[in-house]
Amino acid sequence: MTDSTIEAKVTRNKRFDGLFAIVGLLATFVGMITLTALILDLATGGAARLTPHFFTSFPSRFPAQAGILSAWVGTCLIMLVTALTAVPMGVAAGVYLEEYAPKNWLTGLIEINIANLAGVPSIVYGLLALGLFVYQLRLGQSILSAGLTLALLILPIVIVATRESIRAVPSTMREAAYALGATKWQTTRDHVLPYSMGGILTGVIIALSRAIGESAPLITIGALTFIAFLPEAPIKAEFPFISFEWLFSPFSAMPIQMFNWVSRPQHEFHLNAAAAGLILMVMTLVMNGIAIYFRYRFRKRIKW
Amino acid sequence: METNHATTTGYRAGQGRVGRLAVNATMQKLRERVIEFIMFLCALSSVAITLGIVGVLLFESWNFFKQISLVDFLTDSQWTVLFENPHYGIMPLVTGTIVTSAVALLVALPLGTIIAIYLSEYANTRVREILKPILELLSAVPTVVFGYFALLFVTPLLQSFLPDLPGFNMLSAGIVIGIMIIPYVSSLSEDAMKAVPVQIREGSYAMGATRFQTAIRVLIPSAFSGIASAYVLGFSRAVGETMVVAIAAGQQPNLTLNPMEGAATITAFIVQVSLGDLPHGSIAYQSIFAAGLTLMCMTLLFNIGGYLLRKRFREIY
Numbered sequence: 001m002t003d004s005t006i007e008a009k010v011t012r013n014k015r016f017d018g019l020f021a022i023v024g025l026l027a028t029f030v031g032m033i034t035l036t037a038l039i040l041d042l043a044t045g046g047a048a049r050l051t052p053h054f055f056t057s058f059p060s061r062f063p064a065q066a067g068i069l070s071a072w073v074g075t076c077l078i079m080l081v082t083a084l085t086a087v088p089m090g091v092a093a094g095v096y097l098e099e100y101a102p103k104n105w106l107t108g109l110i111e112i113n114i115a116n117l118a119g120v121p122s123i124v125y126g127l128l129a130l131g132l133f134v135y136q137l138r139l140g141q142s143i144l145s146a147g148l149t150l151a152l153l154i155l156p157i158v159i160v161a162t163r164e165s166i167r168a169v170p171s172t173m174r175e176a177a178y179a180l181g182a183t184k185w186q187t188t189r190d191h192v193l194p195y196s197m198g199g200i201l202t203g204v205i206i207a208l209s210r211a212i213g214e215s216a217p218l219i220t221i222g223a224l225t226f227i228a229f230l231p232e233a234p235i236k237a238e239f240p241f242i243s244f245e246w247l248f249s250p251f252s253a254m255p256i257q258m259f260n261w262v263s264r265p266q267h268e269f270h271l272n273a274a275a276a277g278l279i280l281m282v283m284t285l286v287m288n289g290i291a292i293y294f295r296y297r298f299r300k301r302i303k304w
Numbered sequence: 305m306e307t308n309h310a311t312t313t314g315y316r317a318g319q320g321r322v323g324r325l326a327v328n329a330t331m332q333k334l335r336e337r338v339i340e341f342i343m344f345l346c347a348l349s350s351v352a353i354t355l356g357i358v359g360v361l362l363f364e365s366w367n368f369f370k371q372i373s374l375v376d377f378l379t380d381s382q383w384t385v386l387f388e389n390p391h392y393g394i395m396p397l398v399t400g401t402i403v404t405s406a407v408a409l410l411v412a413l414p415l416g417t418i419i420a421i422y423l424s425e426y427a428n429t430r431v432r433e434i435l436k437p438i439l440e441l442l443s444a445v446p447t448v449v450f451g452y453f454a455l456l457f458v459t460p461l462l463q464s465f466l467p468d469l470p471g472f473n474m475l476s477a478g479i480v481i482g483i484m485i486i487p488y489v490s491s492l493s494e495d496a497m498k499a500v501p502v503q504i505r506e507g508s509y510a511m512g513a514t515r516f517q518t519a520i521r522v523l524i525p526s527a528f529s530g531i532a533s534a535y536v537l538g539f540s541r542a543v544g545e546t547m548v549v550a551i552a553a554g555q556q557p558n559l560t561l562n563p564m565e566g567a568a569t570i571t572a573f574i575v576q577v578s579l580g581d582l583p584h585g586s587i588a589y590q591s592i593f594a595a596g597l598t599l600m601c602m603t604l605l606f607n608i609g610g611y612l613l614r615k616r617f618r619e620i621y
Contacts, residue, residue, distance in 0.1 A: 013517065020519075021422070024418055031483065038449065038453050088346075093343065096344055107347075119607065121571065123599075124544070127360060155353070214446070216550075216574075219578050220578045222578065255448040262455065270456060277446075281449060284445060
């Protein structure tokens with residue numbers, strides 16, 4: 001090989017290298033262009049429908065009068081059940097696996113299992129809930145079933161997030177607490193958990209934002225697409241003031257409502273769908289934004 | 305003298321405290337054990353979920369296969385569960401699922417891998433810090449919104465240069481699913497590439513290789529195991545995706561491998577049946593569990609394939 005052929009080869013390789021940098025950037029742009037097109041498409045279709053009336057009316061046969069009242073109330077109540085079940089269970093499981101678990105076949109099995117649950121399609125959780133919650137446990141096609149279903153779905157996400165942020169706490173923190181005579185639980189409660197709260201919170205928000213947009217499992221357990229009443233209020237004027245009737249009420253949810261409107265042929269309903277989609281997008285973006293902010297802030301503030 | 309006295313009284317008072325401390329310690333130990341046990345149960349719940357899934361699917365499918373033979377299920381070319389004269393051949397649903405997933409993977413795997421190489425080898429920290437969260441938003445968008453997008457934006461767009469494309473088709477659903485799963489593929493692959501020791505990279509650079517050559521010939525083979533897991537997860541997501549196909553690919557079972565046609569997938573069929581109010585215990589009710597079991601078997605097969613591939617090409621440092 002002469003010098004000139006080597007030089008030519010080097011130039012060609014370098015050119016290829018530079019070209020790939022551009023290709024890589026373009027590839028990331030595909031995702032970003034899609035996101036932008038998605039938001040613009042929803043906004044142009046749906047922005048005009050976003051009136052106060054839209055939030056305070058029930059679904060209707062007439063697209064211009066239809067609203068999302070039962071859908072957003074349903075989503076809020078379902079999320080309440082989901083958060084109240086998935087967060088304590090997920091955090092406890094994460095703490096156990098990271099701080100307590102002995103290294104044996106059982107914890108090994110639990111770990112492999114959690115990793116595999118991430119690949120299970122969400123609709124399969126819906127089938128589990130249909131067979132187990134709705135019919136075996138006789139919870140019915142209710143808000144309680146829906147909330148528990150989504151809780152199962154996000155449990156692995158919460159567990160993984162908890163473990164990751166607990167792992168970031170240096171062991172010197174634990175040893176200092178032990179040296180002062182604190183028990184394992186005291187150390188965990190007073191030191192490890194507060195330090196890892198930022199990461200756990202981030203994971204919980206991301207998990208909940210995923211649950212909010214989830215529709216397939218809710219359809220499977222029998223979400224209603226046309227519901228013209230609200231669940232019983234949880235707080236009552238007469239004794240005992242708190243009622244759990246709402247847990248067993250039939251439900252709808254934002255993504256279900258949107259699905260219903262998308263699958264109708266009339267164009268006017270598609271506008272409603274766009275409006276509902278816009279609200280869903282805003283909720284997801286806000287939640288993810290908060291999560292990113294938390295992650296950024298906590299990472300900056302804590303210096304070991 | 306004064307100090308001595310103080311120490312003695314302190315000692316006497318201490319004896320009572322020791323007793324109390326001992327009781328406290330026992331209580332505390334008990335409390336610690338109870339808390340640990342509760343947390344253990346929470347950790348075990350994830351195994352219970354898996355067992356529950358397998359149990360429910362097998363139980364209801366068992367009832368289904370008592371009435372429909374497995375041979376018919378696998379060989380009949382029609383799936384018309386809700387018709388007068390029902391046929392129970394899963395194949396049309398399986399082909400629908402395979403075609404949409406194949407289109408999705410054709411989009412997601414190349415793009416995801418290129419993005420992973422770009423982010424891990426080319427982009428500087430600042431660019432990466434901005435690009436990664438934005439990309440990850442793609443997987444956070446509610447799938448029903450992506451369904452809307454596929455049906456009312458991508459399909460009309462495709463129709464402008466493919467005039468024969470029907471309103472419901474697997475092509476647009478597949479493309480949108482592909483874009484949706486890019487972050488799953490790219491971030492796992494990127495992690496795998498990042499985990500390759502720096503010395504191996506430096507060795508390649510020292511031989512005069514460019515970043516591109518290093519990425520293709522050194523990093524991808526070294527990180528193969530992690531990249532394969534990323535691909536397997538991408539496949540699981542594509543196969544299990546429900547709302548996009550239910551909205552944009554149509555709900556008509558169709559035994560075809562042509563992405564330009566509409567066809568129901570396994571997931572779309574489950575949605576379709578669930579939307580109607582089917583009586584508990586009817587054969588159509590059981591059929592969605594048989595369909596779900598098929599879906600799980602498909603992901604399981606692919607996961608095992610991925611595992612074997614990983615085991616074969618695993619690099620250990």
